[in-house]
Amino acid sequence: MSPKPDVSEERKEQITEAATKVFAEQGFDKARMDDIATEANLSKGTLYLYFKSKDAIIKHLLDKLFEREFADLQSLTDDPRPASEKLITFSETMITEMQTWTRLIPIMYEFLGRLFRQSVVQKAFKKYMRFYLDLITPVIQQGIDEGEFKAGNAEDVAITIGAIFEGTILLWVYDSEMIDLEKHLSSGMKLLMDGLKA
């Protein structure tokens, strides 16, 4: 038995939370390890007990964000309803999910902008895209097969849907006065589905 309880999970959580706050306020560049340490009520040295480097903290944050987005969508696969209804559910789920971590989205974009050169990040993104397309493409295909949607390439449609989501978020990140995230995601999705109908 060790003379002290293992606090490493607790500390990692504590550091991650502090890092999120500091990164959100200062951006990745300006944020110093000392800032994160102060925010976490720890010393800089302690940070290095739990994370190998600054980049490791950033990567950990990314993983958590992706993981979170994956989780709520899996259910769609076995849903027996018509394609159009499933797409609406998908869209609503995404919008709701998004609202819960609004504050983190800008960080995510900064992160992607900063690290897209790194293959780790590119791989994570590709994996995310693959997951998304494998989820949505079959739904579109189902719609086409059942005569609900007009004929066409299902994956191209899925990509356009993805683009509408990513694009609306991007516009919103830069101009949140002009863009109402929920409203414009809905109206974009609706417009697209009108175009899909047979």
Next chain:
Amino acid sequence: MSPKPDVSEERKEQITEAATKVFAEQGFDKARMDDIATEANLSKGTLYLYFKSKDAIIKHLLDKLFEREFADLQSLTDDPRPASEKLITFSETMITEMQTWTRLIPIMYEFLGRLFRQSVVQKAFKKYMRFYLDLITPVIQQGIDEGEFKAGNAEDVAITIGAIFEGTILLWVYDSEMIDLEKHLSSGMKLLMDGLKA
């Protein structure tokens, strides 16, 4: 009269070009002023004769990019054709224009990701969005008024078009194997216009 011809425009151009190349290869952070100087066949000191700082070079680059995208689209305003044709022209112009500076798009995104916190950049982006919406919204409205498009909020539609463009580009930046920029921009635009038709 000065004893030598003024070379400052030439130098600025030379430095901008070198900086573009270095930034594209290394990213903004890793790129050192010495790298840019070497690439431009100048010394670091000379860089500072023509640009106040590294940030000034980056800002100059951004200005050039925005300027370039603005230029080719102005003509649309006085175009007498039906809305749907104008939208197609718009889309084709954007795609063509994009192809000429493909190499710079990732820089642009890195730039936006990095600096969205800075009000100068946010203002530039808002100005760009305003320009874009003021160009496209009236075209949509025209289509609605002339009965070509179904009724709805013209600006919302314009925003969705913008989102499709920005989103497709974003996906392409991260996964250029999966996304064919020209093909997916076209198919997205087509899908949306089908949804628009009255």
Next chain:
DNA sequence: TCCTTATAACTGACCAGTCAGTCAGTTGTT
């Protein structure tokens, strides 16, 4: 209950590398 001890947890001064920006000096042209 108190003391000893092992060791996990933690600290923060320090190191080493980096790099934007400066400036005293050089070059070349008129």
Next chain:
DNA sequence: AACAACTGACTGACTGGTCAGTTATAAGGA
């Protein structure tokens, strides 16, 4: 001679990461 153009060694500020030393706590013994 005059002056614009240019150079590159140097400086100063910064910060990610290290590590020798300190503190706190549980376990075991008296």
